[in-house]
Amino acid sequence: MLSYVLKRLSHTLLVIVGISIVSFVFLQLSGDPVGLMLPQDATSQQIEDLRHKLGLDDPVVVQYLRFVGNALRGDLGRSLFSNEPVAALILERLPATVELAFFSMAFALVIALPIGIVSALKRGTLIDTASMVLALFGLSMPHFWLGIMMIMLFSVQLGWLPTSGRGSFAQIIMPAAAMGISMVALFARLTRSTLLEVLGQDYVRTARAKGLPEYIVIGKHALKNAMIPLVTMIGMEFGLLLGGAVIIETVFAWPGVGRLIVQAIMDRDYPVVQGAVMLLSMIFVIVNLLVDLAYGWLDPDVSLRRASK
Amino acid sequence: MEAAPPLLEIDGLSIDAMLADGPVRLVDGVTLGLRAGEVLGLVGESGCGKSLLSYSILRLLAPGLRISGGDIRLEGRSLATLPERKIRAMRGNEISMIFQEPMTALNPVFTIGDQVAEVFRTHQRLSRPQARAKAVEALAAVGVPSPEIRVGQYPADLSGGMRQRVMIAMALACRPKILIADEPTTALDTTIQAQILELMRGLQRNFGTSIVFISHDLGVVAEVADHVAVLYCGRVVEEAPVAELFRNPRHPYTRGLMGAVPQPDAEDMPDVLHEIKGNVPRPGHLPGGCRFHPRCPVARDICRISDPPRVAVGAQHHVACWEAADAS
Amino acid sequence: QEAQLIVAQSAEPVGLDAARNNLQHSLNVAFNIQDRLFDPLEDGGVGPGLAESWEFTSNTTLKVKLREGLKFHNGEDVDAEAVKFSLERLLDPAIASPHAARMQQITGVRIIDPLTVEFTTSEPFAPILHLMSIYLPIVPPKATAGTDPDTFNRHPIGAGPYVFEKWDRGGDIVLKAFDGYWAGKPAYDRLVFRTIPEESARVAALLTGEVGLVEGISRNSQDMIEKSGRGSLTNSMGIMNYIGLNTYEKPFDDQRVRQALNHGINRELINKALFGEKAILTAGPLSPRTFGADLTLQPYAYDMEKAKALLAEAGYPEGFSTTLSYPTDMVQIQEQAQVIAADLAKIGVKVELRPLDRSVMVEQYRARKQDMYVYWWDDNPEPDRYAYTLFHSNSRDYYYKNPETDALLAKGRSALDRAEREKIYQQFDRKLYEEAPWVYLYVIPVAYGVAPDVQYEGRRDGFLFMRFASPKNG
Amino acid sequence: MQAELLRVKNLVRRYELRSGLFSRQQRYIHAVDGVSFSLNRAETLGIVGESGCGKTTLSRAMLRLVEPDEGEIIFRGRDIRSLTKEELRRERRHMQIVFQDPFGSFNPRMTVRELIDEPLSVHSRDSAAARLERVREVMAKVGLDPRLCDRHPHEFSGGQRQRIGIARALVLRPELIIGDEPVSALDVSIRAQILNLMKQLQEESGASFVMVSHDLGAIRFICHRVAVMYLGRVVEEGRTEDVFREPLHPYTRGLIDAVPVPRLRPGKTRQLLTGEIPSPVNPPRGCHFHPRCPLALKQCNSVAPAFNEVGGGRRVACHLFAPTGGIDTPAPVPVEKAGLAGRRPDQH
Amino acid sequence: MSHEQLDAADAGPAYRRRSGPARAWSALHALLLQSPSAFIGALILVLIVFACFIVPALLGQDGEATDLLNTFVPPVWQEGGSWATPLGTDHLGRDTLSRILIGGRISLTVAFCAVAMALSIGLVLGTLSGFYGGWIDSVIMRVGDLFLAYPFMLLTISVIALLGPSLTNLIIILALADWVTYARTVRGSVIAVRGKEYVRAAEAIGTPNRTIIRRHILPNTIAPILVLATVRAANYIIWESGLSFLGMGVPPPTPTWGIMLAEGRNYILNAWWLVTLPGLAIMFTILSVNLLGDGLRDAMDPRLKRVGK
Numbered sequence A: 001m002l003s004y005v006l007k008r009l010s011h012t013l014l015v016i017v018g019i020s021i022v023s024f025v026f027l028q029l030s031g032d033p034v035g036l037m038l039p040q041d042a043t044s045q046q047i048e049d050l051r052h053k054l055g056l057d058d059p060v061v062v063q064y065l066r067f068v069g070n071a072l073r074g075d076l077g078r079s080l081f082s083n084e085p086v087a088a089l090i091l092e093r094l095p096a097t098v099e100l101a102f103f104s105m106a107f108a109l110v111i112a113l114p115i116g117i118v119s120a121l122k123r124g125t126l127i128d129t130a131s132m133v134l135a136l137f138g139l140s141m142p143h144f145w146l147g148i149m150m151i152m153l154f155s156v157q158l159g160w161l162p163t164s165g166r167g168s169f170a171q172i173i174m175p176a177a178a179m180g181i182s183m184v185a186l187f188a189r190l191t192r193s194t195l196l197e198v199l200g201q202d203y204v205r206t207a208r209a210k211g212l213p214e215y216i217v218i219g220k221h222a223l224k225n226a227m228i229p230l231v232t233m234i235g236m237e238f239g240l241l242l243g244g245a246v247i248i249e250t251v252f253a254w255p256g257v258g259r260l261i262v263q264a265i266m267d268r269d270y271p272v273v274q275g276a277v278m279l280l281s282m283i284f285v286i287v288n289l290l291v292d293l294a295y296g297w298l299d300p301d302v303s304l305r306r307a308s309k
Numbered sequence B: 001m002e003a004a005p006p007l008l009e010i011d012g013l014s015i016d017a018m019l020a021d022g023p024v025r026l027v028d029g030v031t032l033g034l035r036a037g038e039v040l041g042l043v044g045e046s047g048c049g050k051s052l053l054s055y056s057i058l059r060l061l062a063p064g065l066r067i068s069g070g071d072i073r074l075e076g077r078s079l080a081t082l083p084e085r086k087i088r089a090m091r092g093n094e095i096s097m098i099f100q101e102p103m104t105a106l107n108p109v110f111t112i113g114d115q116v117a118e119v120f121r122t123h124q125r126l127s128r129p130q131a132r133a134k135a136v137e138a139l140a141a142v143g144v145p146s147p148e149i150r151v152g153q154y155p156a157d158l159s160g161g162m163r164q165r166v167m168i169a170m171a172l173a174c175r176p177k178i179l180i181a182d183e184p185t186t187a188l189d190t191t192i193q194a195q196i197l198e199l200m201r202g203l204q205r206n207f208g209t210s211i212v213f214i215s216h217d218l219g220v221v222a223e224v225a226d227h228v229a230v231l232y233c234g235r236v237v238e239e240a241p242v243a244e245l246f247r248n249p250r251h252p253y254t255r256g257l258m259g260a261v262p263q264p265d266a267e268d269m270p271d272v273l274h275e276i277k278g279n280v281p282r283p284g285h286l287p288g289g290c291r292f293h294p295r296c297p298v299a300r301d302i303c304r305i306s307d308p309p310r311v312a313v314g315a316q317h318h319v320a321c322w323e324a325a326d327a328s
Numbered sequence C: 001q002e003a004q005l006i007v008a009q010s011a012e013p014v015g016l017d018a019a020r021n022n023l024q025h026s027l028n029v030a031f032n033i034q035d036r037l038f039d040p041l042e043d044g045g046v047g048p049g050l051a052e053s054w055e056f057t058s059n060t061t062l063k064v065k066l067r068e069g070l071k072f073h074n075g076e077d078v079d080a081e082a083v084k085f086s087l088e089r090l091l092d093p094a095i096a097s098p099h100a101a102r103m104q105q106i107t108g109v110r111i112i113d114p115l116t117v118e119f120t121t122s123e124p125f126a127p128i129l130h131l132m133s134i135y136l137p138i139v140p141p142k143a144t145a146g147t148d149p150d151t152f153n154r155h156p157i158g159a160g161p162y163v164f165e166k167w168d169r170g171g172d173i174v175l176k177a178f179d180g181y182w183a184g185k186p187a188y189d190r191l192v193f194r195t196i197p198e199e200s201a202r203v204a205a206l207l208t209g210e211v212g213l214v215e216g217i218s219r220n221s222q223d224m225i226e227k228s229g230r231g232s233l234t235n236s237m238g239i240m241n242y243i244g245l246n247t248y249e250k251p252f253d254d255q256r257v258r259q260a261l262n263h264g265i266n267r268e269l270i271n272k273a274l275f276g277e278k279a280i281l282t283a284g285p286l287s288p289r290t291f292g293a294d295l296t297l298q299p300y301a302y303d304m305e306k307a308k309a310l311l312a313e314a315g316y317p318e319g320f321s322t323t324l325s326y327p328t329d330m331v332q333i334q335e336q337a338q339v340i341a342a343d344l345a346k347i348g349v350k351v352e353l354r355p356l357d358r359s360v361m362v363e364q365y366r367a368r369k370q371d372m373y374v375y376w377w378d379d380n381p382e383p384d385r386y387a388y389t390l391f392h393s394n395s396r397d398y399y400y401k402n403p404e405t406d407a408l409l410a411k412g413r414s415a416l417d418r419a420e421r422e423k424i425y426q427q428f429d430r431k432l433y434e435e436a437p438w439v440y441l442y443v444i445p446v447a448y449g450v451a452p453d454v455q456y457e458g459r460r461d462g463f464l465f466m467r468f469a470s471p472k473n474g
Numbered sequence D: 001m002q003a004e005l006l007r008v009k010n011l012v013r014r015y016e017l018r019s020g021l022f023s024r025q026q027r028y029i030h031a032v033d034g035v036s037f038s039l040n041r042a043e044t045l046g047i048v049g050e051s052g053c054g055k056t057t058l059s060r061a062m063l064r065l066v067e068p069d070e071g072e073i074i075f076r077g078r079d080i081r082s083l084t085k086e087e088l089r090r091e092r093r094h095m096q097i098v099f100q101d102p103f104g105s106f107n108p109r110m111t112v113r114e115l116i117d118e119p120l121s122v123h124s125r126d127s128a129a130a131r132l133e134r135v136r137e138v139m140a141k142v143g144l145d146p147r148l149c150d151r152h153p154h155e156f157s158g159g160q161r162q163r164i165g166i167a168r169a170l171v172l173r174p175e176l177i178i179g180d181e182p183v184s185a186l187d188v189s190i191r192a193q194i195l196n197l198m199k200q201l202q203e204e205s206g207a208s209f210v211m212v213s214h215d216l217g218a219i220r221f222i223c224h225r226v227a228v229m230y231l232g233r234v235v236e237e238g239r240t241e242d243v244f245r246e247p248l249h250p251y252t253r254g255l256i257d258a259v260p261v262p263r264l265r266p267g268k269t270r271q272l273l274t275g276e277i278p279s280p281v282n283p284p285r286g287c288h289f290h291p292r293c294p295l296a297l298k299q300c301n302s303v304a305p306a307f308n309e310v311g312g313g314r315r316v317a318c319h320l321f322a323p324t325g326g327i328d329t330p331a332p333v334p335v336e337k338a339g340l341a342g343r344r345p346d347q348h
Numbered sequence E: 001m002s003h004e005q006l007d008a009a010d011a012g013p014a015y016r017r018r019s020g021p022a023r024a025w026s027a028l029h030a031l032l033l034q035s036p037s038a039f040i041g042a043l044i045l046v047l048i049v050f051a052c053f054i055v056p057a058l059l060g061q062d063g064e065a066t067d068l069l070n071t072f073v074p075p076v077w078q079e080g081g082s083w084a085t086p087l088g089t090d091h092l093g094r095d096t097l098s099r100i101l102i103g104g105r106i107s108l109t110v111a112f113c114a115v116a117m118a119l120s121i122g123l124v125l126g127t128l129s130g131f132y133g134g135w136i137d138s139v140i141m142r143v144g145d146l147f148l149a150y151p152f153m154l155l156t157i158s159v160i161a162l163l164g165p166s167l168t169n170l171i172i173i174l175a176l177a178d179w180v181t182y183a184r185t186v187r188g189s190v191i192a193v194r195g196k197e198y199v200r201a202a203e204a205i206g207t208p209n210r211t212i213i214r215r216h217i218l219p220n221t222i223a224p225i226l227v228l229a230t231v232r233a234a235n236y237i238i239w240e241s242g243l244s245f246l247g248m249g250v251p252p253p254t255p256t257w258g259i260m261l262a263e264g265r266n267y268i269l270n271a272w273w274l275v276t277l278p279g280l281a282i283m284f285t286i287l288s289v290n291l292l293g294d295g296l297r298d299a300m301d302p303r304l305k306r307v308g309k
């Protein structure tokens, strides 16, 4: 197990190094931030000076190594625009992002699990079809559209919920729901299909043959096994939520990392983008590492199974 | 010579699969009886309905399958009409079951101890520690070495033979009247199989458990069973006490099966094995008349037209074959 | 009961130190915290601010007298020392103020007495008052010098009507009223700036009463707000759109082609359809609301025949193909670009639209990679502020250069006499009307939405001076 | 034409295990652990043993379908292990394999003709028509109607599929055919058909067969000689009749005794082996079999017995039968005389 | 003729070999029986494709023509509607109907091309990875991890910022962001197929690797990939709309459903049709694609077959 963890860690490290290079190269290719930092009427001398000051006239490799060296010391650089430390900028917004990701995940699961379970148990019936189609509706509505519709309905028309912002619980409901709904279909369908698969397994039959009541057969024996692929999916989606909530953040004025990064990309604010990409992908990889470790709890056979893979 | 009424009676049982293009009969009018303390062997080739028969006793048929006729009675009570709650209380308590695949029949994510203890907790309403203690006892009883350690292990940590012992321990936990063993040794190695067979025989000897023992291997059945029923395409074609059957097989299929298996310890080997020609037909594509007739070396015209009746040809020896019917 | 006003903006400020920020959203907040010597007025003139009075003692010297007894939020005195410090700080390369370039003409500042300062310029410099009324925030010397500039940018101090309280990044910026403000304590005790990037959400927040004032609402939302009865619109700020042409290259090096394009766009119809006839058509480079615009000029008439004739005359009877770049960060521009392209197609000019990300747009603009491009400037009352920047070859010669224009612009700067100055700019306006280095479009209205319980008149420069806001009916 | 077709010398195949929690050293499964035997032309060799003893690995290693780690495989006078990939590919036409699983060993998308034709199309330059002719011929030979050649394998029953497998193996007229449990997935009633067919084909074609199985009956029916494997090693080898009539190695004995005996043949004494088959990762030291052996001697848990010839072409790896034994090594005596039969495990 | 051959011959019409269109038709027929919802999905999809690709050509419209004199004309069934523009017009007077049809063409093209591209990359890399294993596998999979960990939205935005928005760029980005999904699936099924007995059999025969991949591996991995492709295609339509929302989709004036939604959102209250109708179009398309995908999955998953085989 330990060696497995070590191996996973080394992969993780490799990926992070890769990410740092890719994001660095990308931003190198994508243009010069200096023009944007200075007013429209700046002279070319001013531009040159600023480039020099920011170290943008050094060779690319030097710039990259400088970045890595600093990053290792926990210094992700400073924003070219606000001149604030990148790490602080991101960490300031991370709680909001994590909070939103967490609540949307919770929202999606609370709706998806019952749907998935019921439709697996009632496979082929009207309930099955209806709930799956319902879940699909969630999938077929673009986030921003859903978000705006929700605002129009729940805030403007009904006046139940505040339109945007972060602070109270009421404010997280709509963004979490808008984001969660698109995952409902994903989770519900996965739950359904894995549960169907699990229900066909011999050990479920064994459990029934032992005379266990149905709620234990499903709730204990079947669900724990069905959780395994679900947990992987949750890990992946959670990772995506961290970086991909830009649209929801925009619609609901949620002060998360996504918007910060998009703004930074538009501004060619190299250090912020780089730092944020590093940080987000690190979180992604770590979440997935945790998911893998969660297998240890869900599936005692995991190290064996991995070894034989 | 029918003494006490059988403990378990299967009476004209039929099972259908509900397919898109109509029902297909998989088990067709099977009648069998299991007496207290007896081992009833069921033999038949793959797909002849052995497992379905055993599942139907506990009403564990997969969705899409249903009992379309006949009845199953335990001590005179009909199981087929029992409410779900009652039948559930019976499972693992009065009737239990072991399955063919020890590798997959145990839930991989729970410990052995948990899975065995569950039976006690469900049927005897024991507390967690009590159930666990009983689980250790139950494992010890089926010859699992160092059961205190095993209870904390997961199925993956155990060998096939060990797992099958765990299954047996689980099945016997509540001292059931009837144990249904659906090919319990098929997946095991020959030397391990011999150990498990020995264990089953011990159970019957020591606890008087009645056993339905299912196998596709006539040799294995012959070793443990008192009474043997031979199935072909969802029907019982011959049924007799084990010694009688081997001495005097009356159905051509039974005779074919016996000749088709080369005996490793036989005195000498034939040059050519006795073969049953053709293939087992698929359900839904059964030939008319006697189901065996296309493969039967002694088939006659009547075999193609009409189903043979079940006739008694000796003490507790029944056959469904026109040849035997004519003879008697 | 505390009165609170929440203002929703479409983008979050980068920083809150007016000396170091250039973007409207940042300045909107900063101006409420840091006050300047003068208040910019709608006609391009200035009114008193921290300064009580001022006078040009010569062509190149300006003497300014401060109000007495004013304090900064942290208790420091607002005095000549502070003014001198503030200017020097602004010009200090270390803080890299984006406004420094605009103040280059100010060569000296001298303290005459604790409440009097004198500025000297290198040459007569007419826009100085206007520029100082916007770009020279007065800051407390001790606190500012003693703080890291970046920290100061996040926790600014000034002598403005509101005191900075806190800023949750991505969330709210909270200010509270300053008792010692020279014009008295503002009506709202608390002022909150909130960022809501999505327009529909901003409008929704106004309609539900969550916010009192919203910035950045399109024409359509304006209708919606008016119809809903749950809000009203302020007076409009203007955004002056134009199509720049690369006059160095074919086919736009020919004045007739440029004029043809000016004739080829149906501005009236666009105005009607897209802006509900609320836009102001422009004839020349100066917005009709800008000081010095020649109001006698008539906008180029929509005349397809004439356009075609001009093109034929210039040697393009079949028209030509070209590209039109525009930045994507403004929805209205996108819509106009589509309609404009459709209009030009009718006179044979096939236009390929090239929507560009803001930074790419700037880059390509600077690299002179654009044929036609849509850009805008605000409808500023002071002509020098953009005309010099956009048309004088000293500051830029990306797409147009003309010694005559250069001369006019230089003259306009140094003419301190308002009437004389006006004439110069009118001349400039007419000149470029003829030359047509741009396709002149219109000034489009950008209003603010105001909740029914808020009293606020907007400003044409769009800056949010919230001390002018007050609760209605109470 | 020399008599010997195949000689396997000291073949070893290990599988690497991912190392454990704290162990630095690499651990291996010795799936095949120094196996030697030879096979004559037109001879059938049976390899029996229980699950996991390495039968499949051995049969694949012989064809280099898994790469052996050590040892020689002399096939038709050449060491297969020294061949290049391309040479090996060409050599494959002389050696074919029939797989256990009649369901999984055919690409479900191919027709029977394509399946049987595949070896031909790879190895021969014949025209399509000539190949088709050959396909039909072989189909007829294994008892399949050549008219069914455009069907897909799923349309056939298990027994018929195994016939397709045999046809595919035969179509190139190989000199060696290896069957890895070719009948164990088949129904009892079909098994006899296939066994008969294989025996008949072997006799007709003169090819050599290696038949891997755990089914003692099938081995006894088909094979001239048999090798018994236990945990990667051959423990006994000899003529089939001899081995079955008089098993020498205690494991062979236990294996034969484990065959279920109908109750109507009482009185026969059997020696049930106790314990489980040990894990091949950590096989017992010395003789792998000693923890289960009712007759284990002192040295069995430390010294691996040599694989000795005991006369009559018979070889056994057991200290009981070491030719020039140490102090407590009994001479090779027939089993009955050694008093082995009827001993109960608890007496040991 | 022996009896067993009779059996096979009598096995029934379903087993008889067919060729060409008859086979395709019977496959469709089987699909209808196996999974009616998949059939419905396929039917709707065919209708949508027909409407989007054929109808506008017949009408000779491009959806770009503006008519400032007739803006915000409501659909024909509402007061003020006109038959000239049956579904009304937008803020620039463009015909909603033809925009929806043309937009559908673009959206479907984007989805299809992105799928085709991602699938090709994924198929090639996944096959290499799964078949050869070893360092090839490691390299490909690590690069894949990198793509997975790199936040998708950021990747998209960086690339768009770099290359500028265009139809081609959009397709490239979607493919770039998503090839890993395919590669992993392909790899998984290649490994599964590679472990199959029949691949061993081919090796034993001496079949060259290329032939093995072509003849044995690819045909048997393609089915799960097609299912995946259908589901992903639906996602791309949504993603496209999200990007359009951020102003990074296909550049105007070309209509796509995403752009129509994004533009129409500001007119929700005074011209409901501008956002509702393209929204419905998206919903139906995604619903039908998902129904088809789900149905295919069920139809191809032997575990879920109703007939225990």
Ligand SMILES: Nc1ncnc2c1ncn2[C@@H]1O[C@H](COP(=O)(O)OP(=O)(O)OP(=O)(O)O)[C@@H](O)[C@H]1O
Binding pocket: B017, B026, B044, B045, B046, B047, B048, B049, B050, B051, B052, B053, B062, B063, B064, B065, B216, B283, E306, E307, E308, E309
């Ligand atoms: N859920 C099901 N739906 C349809 N047919 C089924 C189902 N389960 C089993 N069958 C069919 O019923 C027949 C009998 O199955 P059963 O499992 O009882 O056979 P068996 O005798 O136990 O065979 P084996 O020796 O392979 O276990 C088989 O032909 C099988 O295909």
Ligand SMILES: Nc1ncnc2c1ncn2[C@@H]1O[C@H](COP(=O)(O)OP(=O)(O)OP(=O)(O)O)[C@@H](O)[C@H]1O
Binding pocket: D015, D016, D029, D030, D031, D049, D050, D051, D052, D053, D054, D055, D056, D057, D058, D214, D280
């Ligand atoms: N690819 C592999 N990787 C690791 N270990 C393997 C592999 N293949 C086989 N083994 C191990 O090698 C040993 C021998 O396996 P092999 O399949 O040769 O046995 P076998 O005698 O054919 O067994 P069976 O009767 O179950 O088919 C077993 O312990 C098995 O677990």
Ligand SMILES: [Mg+2]
Binding pocket: B050, B051, B052, B100, B182, B183
């Ligand atoms: Mg069965």
Ligand SMILES: [Mg+2]
Binding pocket: D055, D056, D057
């Ligand atoms: Mg094997």
Ligand code: NI
Binding pocket: E001, E002, E003
């Ligand atoms: Ni026949």
